[in-house]
Amino acid sequence: MSATKSSDLGLRLRQNMGFAIAVVLFAVVYFLYQLSHPKGFSSQVFVQNSNEVFSLAMLAMAQTVPVLMGGLDLSVGAVMTLVDCLASHVLEGSGWSIFGGIVLCLLTGAAAGLVNGCVVVFGRIQPIIATLATGAIYMGLALFLRPIPGGKINEDINWAMTNSLADFAETVGIFDDGKAPWFQTIAGFPTSLVFLIVVASVIWIPFRRSVTGRTVYAIGSAEGAAFMSGLNIERGKLAAFTLAGIFAGIGGIFMAIQTSSGNADIPMAGAYTLSSIASVVIGGTSLLGGTGGAIGSIFGTLILKVISFNFRIFDIAPLLQPLFEGLVLLGAVSLGALSILRVKNQLELFR
Amino acid sequence: MIKSKFLLPLTAGAALLFATAAFAGPKIVSGPGADPACFKPWTPETKYFQWEKKPGPYRIAIVNGFVGNTWRIQMIKTAKAFAEQAGIKGDIKELKVISTGTDVAAQLGAMEDFINQGYDAIVTIAVSPEGFDRVIKLADKNNVVVVPFDNVLDTDKVMMVNEDQKQLGAMPGEFLIKEIGKKEGKILEVRGLPGNSVDRDRHIGFRNVMEAAGNKFQIVEVVGNWDDGTAQKVTADAIAVHGKFDGIYVQGGTTGVVRAMMDAKHPFVPVAGESENGFRKLVAEHAKDGLKGLSIGQSPGLVAISMKAAISALKGNPMPQLISIPIPGGDYTTFKDGVNYWSNLTDNFFTTNEFAPCGVNISATEIMAKDEKNSN
Numbered sequence: 011m012s013a014t015k016s017s018d019l020g021l022r023l024r025q026n027m028g029f030a031i032a033v034v035l036f037a038v039v040y041f042l043y044q045l046s047h048p049k050g051f052s053s054q055v056f057v058q059n060s061n062e063v064f065s066l067a068m069l070a071m072a073q074t075v076p077v078l079m080g081g082l083d084l085s086v087g088a089v090m091t092l093v094d095c096l097a098s099h100v101l102e103g104s105g106w107s108i109f110g111g112i113v114l115c116l117l118t119g120a121a122a123g124l125v126n127g128c129v130v131v132f133g134r135i136q137p138i139i140a141t142l143a144t145g146a147i148y149m150g151l152a153l154f155l156r157p158i159p160g161g162k163i164n165e166d167i168n169w170a171m172t173n174s175l176a177d178f179a180e181t182v183g184i185f186d187d188g189k190a191p192w193f194q195t196i197a198g199f200p201t202s203l204v205f206l207i208v209v210a211s212v213i214w215i216p217f218r219r220s221v222t223g224r225t226v227y228a229i230g231s232a233e234g235a236a237f238m239s240g241l242n243i244e245r246g247k248l249a250a251f252t253l254a255g256i257f258a259g260i261g262g263i264f265m266a267i268q269t270s271s272g273n274a275d276i277p278m279a280g281a282y283t284l285s286s287i288a289s290v291v292i293g294g295t296s297l298l299g300g301t302g303g304a305i306g307s308i309f310g311t312l313i314l315k316v317i318s319f320n321f322r323i324f325d326i327a328p329l330l331q332p333l334f335e336g337l338v339l340l341g342a343v344s345l346g347a348l349s350i351l352r353v354k355n356q357l358e359l360f361r
Numbered sequence: 362m363i364k365s366k367f368l369l370p371l372t373a374g375a376a377l378l379f380a381t382a383a384f385a386g387p388k389i390v391s392g393p394g395a396d397p398a399c400f401k402p403w404t405p406e407t408k409y410f411q412w413e414k415k416p417g418p419y420r421i422a423i424v425n426g427f428v429g430n431t432w433r434i435q436m437i438k439t440a441k442a443f444a445e446q447a448g449i450k451g452d453i454k455e456l457k458v459i460s461t462g463t464d465v466a467a468q469l470g471a472m473e474d475f476i477n478q479g480y481d482a483i484v485t486i487a488v489s490p491e492g493f494d495r496v497i498k499l500a501d502k503n504n505v506v507v508v509p510f511d512n513v514l515d516t517d518k519v520m521m522v523n524e525d526q527k528q529l530g531a532m533p534g535e536f537l538i539k540e541i542g543k544k545e546g547k548i549l550e551v552r553g554l555p556g557n558s559v560d561r562d563r564h565i566g567f568r569n570v571m572e573a574a575g576n577k578f579q580i581v582e583v584v585g586n587w588d589d590g591t592a593q594k595v596t597a598d599a600i601a602v603h604g605k606f607d608g609i610y611v612q613g614g615t616t617g618v619v620r621a622m623m624d625a626k627h628p629f630v631p632v633a634g635e636s637e638n639g640f641r642k643l644v645a646e647h648a649k650d651g652l653k654g655l656s657i658g659q660s661p662g663l664v665a666i667s668m669k670a671a672i673s674a675l676k677g678n679p680m681p682q683l684i685s686i687p688i689p690g691g692d693y694t695t696f697k698d699g700v701n702y703w704s705n706l707t708d709n710f711f712t713t714n715e716f717a718p719c720g721v722n723i724s725a726t727e728i729m730a731k732d733e734k735n736s737n
Contacts, residue, residue, distance in 0.1 A: 058474055065466055271489075275488075
């Protein structure tokens with residue numbers, strides 16, 4: 011029994027080689043960073059790190075879904091920016107108006123994703139081109155909403171979301187304002203990290219297990235076979251893009267909360283889209299589709315970010331930092347590709 | 362997750378938090394501040410900040426955003442060269458320079474990280490004019506001096522350093538009127554990046570002077586994106602269409618504009634432009650033929666003034682909230698090889714690195730000699 015179990019584990023590890031490497035690499039580099047940080051392993055450092063990572067992690071998850079299907083979504087950065095600009099208009103009030111604002115932002119993200127899906131499915135246009143075009147439209151809408159940076163977010167949401175759970179509890183007024191004894195063990199936890207985990211487990215994991223979710227994997231693996239197996243291809247594609255829109259929308263909401271403003275920043279949207287693709291690849295998802303997952307992409311983002319964290323501690327020439335970052339990333343991706351060396355049948359390489 | 366009860370208790374809880382935060386940070390005091398010739402308040406109404414005096418030497422971090430054009434690279438080299446100069450070296454224990462790209466979350470994160478690491482001052486070129494409230498709050502709480510310069514923030518809660526962009530537009534206007542010698546003629550205005558506040562302000566400053574009552578200038582406007590190649594092309598087109606101009610104002614890419622003029626065999630006329638080394642070389646060579654040049658600009662050396670301002674603030678001196686740096690530059694009568702332009706350096710080196718009122722002068726050789734070692 012235990013033998014089967016260990017060989018079972020070995021198999022799962024081999025199948026998720028890229029993911030495993032991403033996790034280990036992140037753990038090592040991050041440990042190094044925390045160890046050398048004057049305030050290493052303190053709540054403040056964790057809070058700062060997870061705030062910085064949250065939006066990109068969301069975009070990485072957003073990007074994962076179309077990539078699993080064998081496509082690319084070049085509009086995720088634009089959807090994030092659009093929702094960011096919208097949020098800077100609708101998250102200023104209080105109480106129910108904020109709740110309504112968040113729902114509106116999520117719906118906007120979902121709608122943007124659904125439009126992408128419709129263009130791809132009904133327009134029969136390659137995802138990469140379709141989303142390039144729709145991304146420009148979303149960017150235009152974002153500029154319409156915020157021609158110049160500005161806006162305001164309710165200060166308390168800003169405070170609650172970008173600090174530790176203790177501050178969150180105190181601001182929202184739960185658990186005796188965060189002073190309940192049992193709560194102290196987790197009080198130093200970053201709120202944004204908790205939300206990241208919640209989003210991943212409440213949205214991604216059930217989706218992956220659903221028929222629609224598995225359809226997305228099947229499309230990326232072999233679209234023809236998936237169709238012949240009677241899977242609803244159109245629904246799978248629409249769902250994939252819509253989910254990407256929702257994730258990107260959550261990223262946009264957090265971006266607005268974090269910066270207390272909206273900014274239709276075109277270079278930044280582009281940079282986020284590119285980084286999201288990089289995160290997906292580093293996290294072990296194949297750009298050809300069919301294998302990988304959003305959790306891996308989160309770790310991809312973490313690696314991407316943790317490299318630049320180290321620039322703040324260690325002495326690396328400022329103008330050489332991009333080169334250094336590129337080398338580490340290339341190394342990470344190459345490690346993931348090592349499994350190719352053990353391929354028994356060369357035909358597998360064409361997958 | 363966010364229900365109606367969200368708002369009620371927060372006033373109490375958060376107000377407490379914000380209240381404690383409000384006690385830290387700079388006190389608002391009345392002027393005058395330290396070294397008023399260098400740290401000139403933007404307007405007479407500018408308020409003054411005073412931080413608690415900290416013992417030196419200090420740890421200073423420079424959080425740059427975008428990197429990849431010569432201006433930014435020269436800025437980084439200038440910061441390092443300045444930190445090595447006598448008189449400053451003793452005040453700086455550690456200087457760290459990082460670039461975060463165009464990502465505002467990364468820039469906020471880096472600044473917060475340096476606050477957590479216990480740095481005393483953070484000098485930054487903001488990637489966005491908004492969104493720094495949280496970092497400013499944290500910096501105030503920890504008595505860290507944050508100094509945005511060049512691209513500054515839309516807030517009056519931090520000390521900032523910049524040059525007056527409207528003045529940078531007005532000075533070329535005054536120069537052209539003086540050199541042309543009459544109040545009429547055809548002028549070419551080569552603008553910068555569309556949509557940028559710097560482009561807008563310089564344009565307004567220029568037009569205010571040129572279009573003052575009694576002037577009858579005909580101004581042709583083209584967009585040069587502050588780039589030599591683009592500026593050269595649009596100038597060539599403008600000369601082809603309009604024939605002869607009596608004067609030219611260039612926001613950036615001046616070397617390209619002068620080359621376009623020479624290629625088209627356009628007679629030399631007064632040109633007011635940026636501080637590129639190439640432009641000054643050409644002016645020095647052709648001034649006697651009529652290429653009378655004014656060369657002023659946004660200097661990468663602003664970083665040095667910002668560091669100096671941060672150190673002054675850490676020493677407990679009252680400082681203006683918004684500091685206007687005297688605009689560095691010169692005209693064809695003052696250019697001297699090896700002093701304010703360098704015939705042996707590249708065309709796109711920015712020449713303006715001396716700020717006489719501040720006692721700051723970083724020579725070209727000092728800047729270029731600096732390799733990119735991260736720490737001093």
